[in-house]
Amino acid sequence: MPDYSEDYLLDKKVRIFQPDDGYRASVDAVFLSALVGRAAPGERILDVGSGTGAISLCLAHRFPDCQITGLELQPRLAELSNLSAAANGFANLRYLNRDIRRPLPEIENGSFHHVITNPPYSGGEMPSPNPSKAAAHDFKQFDLPSWIGFCLKKIRPQGYFYIINRAEAVDDILFCLHGKAGGATIVPLYSKAGQPAKRVLIRARKDAKSPARIMPGLVVHSIEGGYSQAAEKILRRAEPLLND
Numbered sequence: 311m312p313d314y315s316e317d318y319l320l321d322k323k324v325r326i327f328q329p330d331d332g333y334r335a336s337v338d339a340v341f342l343s344a345l346v347g348r349a350a351p352g353e354r355i356l357d358v359g360s361g362t363g364a365i366s367l368c369l370a371h372r373f374p375d376c377q378i379t380g381l382e383l384q385p386r387l388a389e390l391s392n393l394s395a396a397a398n399g400f401a402n403l404r405y406l407n408r409d410i411r412r413p414l415p416e417i418e419n420g421s422f423h424h425v426i427t428n429p430p431y432s433g434g435e436m437p438s439p440n441p442s443k444a445a446a447h448d449f450k451q452f453d454l455p456s457w458i459g460f461c462l463k464k465i466r467p468q469g470y471f472y473i474i475n476r477a478e479a480v481d482d483i484l485f486c487l488h489g490k491a492g493g494a495t496i497v498p499l500y501s502k503a504g505q506p507a508k509r510v511l512i513r514a515r516k517d518a519k520s521p522a523r524i525m526p527g528l529v530v531h532s533i534e535g536g537y538s539q540a541a542e543k544i545l546r547r548a549e550p551l552l553n554d
Contacts, residue, residue: 313329313330313331314327314328314329314330314390315327315328315329315330317334319340319364319367319368320340320368320371320545320546320547320548321545321546321547323371323548324367324368324371324398325394325397325398326362326363326364326367326394327362327390327391327393327394327397328362328390329362329386329387329390332386332387333361333362333384333387334362335361335362335363335364337530337541337545338428338474338499338509339361339364339365339368339428340364340365340368340544340545341474341499341511341528341530341541341544341551342365342426342428342472342473342474342511343364343365343366343368343369343372343426344368344544344548344549344550344551345426345472345497345511345513345550345551345552346369346372346373346424346426346470346472346550347550347551347552347553347554348550349369349372349373349376349423349424350376350423351375351376352375352376352377353373353376353377353423353424354376354377354378354379354421354422354423354424355369355373355376355377355378355379355422355423355424355425355426356378356379356380356381356417356422356424356425356426356461356464357369357378357379357380357381357426357427358381358410358425358426358427358429358457358460358461358464359381359382359383359410359427359428359429359430359457360380360381360382360387360388360391360405361382361387361391361428362387362390362391362394363380363382363387363390363391363394363395363405365380365426365428366378366379366380366391366403366405366426367391367394367395367398367400367403368548369426370395370398370400370402370403371398371400371548372548374400374402375402376402377402378400378402378403378404379403379404379405379406379417380403380404380405380406381405381406381408381410381414381417382405382406382407382408383407383408383409383410384407385407388405388406388407389407391405392404392405410452410457410460411452417464418464419463419464420463420464420465420466420467421464421466422464422465422466422469423465423466423469423470424465424469424470424471424472425461425462425464425465425469425470425471425472426471426472426473427457427458427461427472427473428473428474429454429457429458429473429475431454431475431476431479454475454479454482454483454486455482455485455486458471458473458483458486458487459486461473462486462487462490462491462516465491465516466516467516467517468515468516468517468518469515469516470513470514470515470516471487471491471513471514471515471516472511472512472513473511473512474499474509474510474511474512475509475510475512476508476509476510477498477499477506477507477508477509477510479510480496480510480512483512484512484522487512487514490516490517491514491515491516491517491518492514492515492517492518492519492520492521492522493514493515493518493519493520493521493522494512494513494514494522494523495512495513495514495522495523495525495552495554496510496511496512496522496523496524496525497510497511497512497513497525497527497528497551497552498510498511498524498525498527498528499511499527499528499530500527500528500529500530501529501530501531502529502530502531502532502533503529503533507527511528511551513552525552528540528541528544528551529541
């Protein structure tokens with residue numbers, strides 16, 4: 311029997327294969343993919359730390375004329391992601407089993423219009439006893455500034471960078487972007503209205519000089535239960551998070 315399940319994203323428009331016992335994508339991945347508002351035909355997108363491929367699968371659905379590459383450290387996750395891409399007929403999407411701490415000659419600096427990432431961010435919690443989950447959530451011999459630095463090197467001038475992380479990491483992320491990417495748009499993610507944000511989405515443009523701005527944010531769950539209307543538009547209708 312297979313050791314993975316077949317799941318769905320975007321109201322069953324996208325199929326995704328995920329390990330039964332290991333790292334599995336959350337709705338955070340879909341919200342992050344929605345931060346990419348526009349991508350022109352022929353543009354190149356890089357998903358760094360692609361996991362089970364949820365981010366780039368959503369992007370391949372929305373932007374079928376873009377060339378999308380995922381980089382994933384865990385070979386099993388990269389293998390399942392390629393199976394997912396094939397099952398959806400996404401010929402524009404490929405996943406590479408790579409360690410971004412090593413030289414990657416096929417991933418040239420300054421060659422991507424968009425670089426998107428959901429890096430490990432355990433926040434100091436005890437690591438999971440599951441090796442796949444621990445590898446996906448915890449930095450080992452690699453820190454957030456180095457991760458962001460790798461991403462920024464791969465972006466073309468005036469290209470875009472997208473990241474999701476813990477809300478308390480905003481200072482660190484903006485420090486890493488200073489002098490390299492500007493015009494940061496910060497979108498807090500609130501589990502429910504009136505609660506502090508636990509996650510934050512950030513989009514920035516390489517070499518831009520414009521100031522940062524903080525958006526009203528996205529409330530994920532309604533008071534009555536279930537997802538909010540704003541979250542449903544993203545999770546089911548594949549609508550972008552921002553209208554700019």
